[in-house]
Amino acid sequence: MLKTDEYLRQAAYNFQLAEAWLTEAEEQLHSLVGRLEECAELIKSIPKDEHILWEQVDTIVQENQLYDAKKLEPVGS
Numbered sequence: 001m002l003k004t005d006e007y008l009r010q011a012a013y014n015f016q017l018a019e020a021w022l023t024e025a026e027e028q029l030h031s032l033v034g035r036l037e038e039c040a041e042l043i044k045s046i047p048k049d050e051h052i053l054w055e056q057v058d059t060i061v062q063e064n065q066l067y068d069a070k071k072l073e074p075v076g077s
Helices: 002-044 050-071
Strands: none
């Protein structure tokens, strides 16, 4: 009977431990949902035509990199 009592105590302890871990996981998931909702709001606030601006910036940067590369001379000449 003593072994049965020990097993029941261990099972109760394991149940309490699992419940604590699940509570912690639930809190973390709620926090994550909040952060994802904030990200979604930020993404929704991006103007529809902003990608055009970034394409122009990319083009300018690429052109400047090519131009600067042409001006460089090899080391040792």
